[in-house]
Amino acid sequence: MWSCERQSLRWGRTEVPLGLQLEEPTVPPAARVTDMHVCPMVTPGLPPIPHVGGPITGPGVPTVLIGGMPASVVGDLLVCTGPPDTIAMGSTSVLISGRPAARMGDTCAHGGTVVAGLPTVMIGG
Template identity: 55%
Template sequence: VPHIGGPVLPAPATVLIGGLPAASLGQMCLCTGIPDSIITGSMTVLINNKPAARLGDSTAHGGIIVSGMPSVLIGG
């Protein structure tokens, strides 16, 4: 089944970056096949005790996060 990536699905807005909910490891993403999820993240910045997701982090279906808040850099 081909996978066509989509947006990261909204999470509870306990942490906001640029007024939008922050994404983290394990968060679900839209996909045309079975549900997808974020599988990489920062090892030094946690959001609700999970690694923060950043531009360039990966999803289980081979996708990559390609949008975010350009004025915020998360290391690690």
């Protein structure tokens, strides 16, 4: 949603607008195979083993390239110290091969997030 802040000058009862300052809504970058995610999970044990995260391994959608790499979608596998993680949430309005497109900031099954994407390709929704 767009937001704006109006600035104006007041002289007596007259208000003269100076212009509008618009803030563009934040639209996240598209995630691709090889982009990174972080994982907050810890495998119990002595010592406990943090998962930390790793790259998106895909398979992605090889017929849709974003910056020369396959587009990542919901369900793609992610490298993690424990069992493999998956992308759990993606765009609600952009589908790639029938699955929601993954973006920077989307959540993963272990509770982490995708932390990288191609900044020149933005995916809304």
